[in-house]
Amino acid sequence: MKQDAHSPAISAPTSQPFSSGPVSSGPVSSGLRIDIDNLDEAEVRLQQLHLYVDNHQHDRLLAPMLALITGSVLSIWVTWQVAALWMLVAFLITRNYLRVYNNFKQADPEAADVVKWERRIATAHGMHMLHWGGLCIWAWQPGVFENHIFIAMIVLGLMCATTAMSSPSYRLFIRDMAPVVIIGCARPLFEEGLLYHAMSALSVCFSILMVNVGLQIHRNLLRMLCLQQERRQLITELENMATTDALTGVSNRRAFIQCASEEINRSRRYEHPLSLLMIDIDHFKKVNDTFGHAMGDEVIKQVAQMIERDCRHNDRLARFGGEEFAVLLPESEICLAELTAERIRQRIESTEIIKEGQEVRVTISVGVAELSATDQHIDRLLDVADKRLYQAKNNGRNRVETA
Numbered sequence: 001m002k003q004d005a006h007s008p009a010i011s012a013p014t015s016q017p018f019s020s021g022p023v024s025s026g027p028v029s030s031g032l033r034i035d036i037d038n039l040d041e042a043e044v045r046l047q048q049l050h051l052y053v054d055n056h057q058h059d060r061l062l063a064p065m066l067a068l069i070t071g072s073v074l075s076i077w078v079t080w081q082v083a084a085l086w087m088l089v090a091f092l093i094t095r096n097y098l099r100v101y102n103n104f105k106q107a108d109p110e111a112a113d114v115v116k117w118e119r120r121i122a123t124a125h126g127m128h129m130l131h132w133g134g135l136c137i138w139a140w141q142p143g144v145f146e147n148h149i150f151i152a153m154i155v156l157g158l159m160c161a162t163t164a165m166s167s168p169s170y171r172l173f174i175r176d177m178a179p180v181v182i183i184g185c186a187r188p189l190f191e192e193g194l195l196y197h198a199m200s201a202l203s204v205c206f207s208i209l210m211v212n213v214g215l216q217i218h219r220n221l222l223r224m225l226c227l228q229q230e231r232r233q234l235i236t237e238l239e240n241m242a243t244t245d246a247l248t249g250v251s252n253r254r255a256f257i258q259c260a261s262e263e264i265n266r267s268r269r270y271e272h273p274l275s276l277l278m279i280d281i282d283h284f285k286k287v288n289d290t291f292g293h294a295m296g297d298e299v300i301k302q303v304a305q306m307i308e309r310d311c312r313h314n315d316r317l318a319r320f321g322g323e324e325f326a327v328l329l330p331e332s333e334i335c336l337a338e339l340t341a342e343r344i345r346q347r348i349e350s351t352e353i354i355k356e357g358q359e360v361r362v363t364i365s366v367g368v369a370e371l372s373a374t375d376q377h378i379d380r381l382l383d384v385a386d387k388r389l390y391q392a393k394n395n396g397r398n399r400v401e402t403a
């Protein structure tokens, strides 16, 4: 594919965007690849946060249910008042973090400050993890076998749930895991006997396993998010390439025809006027032959800019190819279009185009046509404007022809 100054920076992926896992870009169906370093880290982190929050959505039902069961069992070892208090705090904390998640989901993604949200979510969910993890210390009953099974189930359950639900965000996953891992591994060490030390050793092993699994899931999700973003960027670049002229940055013929068809339909429906200018630089071959192609390119670019300057913002300019341009003027009758064309012609005629010490002046010829009541398509309009353009050429160039 031809690459020029206006083409997007497309190259083979070289390195990873973030430090938290190996991420490489796979081949894209078109055969093009975007430089993965250009990916927007903030956008990927925002997507990670959304995944994290989405994973916790079922906590709405599950967390209160688990708190209810846990609190009920807890009353075997502590007074019912203490168990009820524990449950109440669990409900309040759950309600708080779900409210933070809800606010995050409703926040404007454009204006979202990822770091701020990450901090708020980590604080809200961290309290939840501390509350549950802390249970394993103060509800622990030395020597009571059922109690140990219960505590072990809670530790394992928290580890598994954290691994499954928090892995999208590396930072939040580690923070969520920490209270459970530390408490689960450390608490049995305070007891004497092989069983307790074995419990502690097993907790360490499970923790390593779970952290490893969580990080693997995280890396795969990150890769998926990067590929999604890369694909979105590629689609945008390809859309731009398909509709924009690389040299001048204005629309190309294809995009112009599409837009003109829509404008024609609109003008016909509301019976509004619409005109078209076909513009061609005079004796452009001479510019190339005398000053070289680079100067020729510069002339085309600057002529495009000068035309644009004299157009209204809802006029549509396109480079039709070579040194030919088309301008669609919605809401303009032919006399207004003629005035615009004349203004453009005069500006171009009187402007010196300078590049690397060389100066050149060019002129343009313009054919003007107006949409008639019988016109269904752009074809007749283009045809009439084209004929008038060649009439302008035949009549000596540097002129506007309307009839």
Ligand SMILES: Nc1nc2c(ncn2[C@@H]2O[C@H](COP(=O)(O)OP(=O)(O)OP(=O)(O)O)[C@@H](O)[C@H]2O)c(=O)[nH]1
Binding pocket: 247, 280, 281, 282, 283, 284, 285, 286, 288, 292, 293, 294, 295, 296, 297, 300, 321, 322, 323, 393, 397
């Ligand atoms: N530098 C440059 N030249 C181009 C580009 N596209 C087309 N051309 C040249 O533009 C010239 C157009 O020449 P012609 O079609 O003969 O027209 P002209 O010399 O402008 O003569 P008239 O239109 O009759 O006034 C050709 O020499 C093309 O090679 C481009 O992107 N850059």
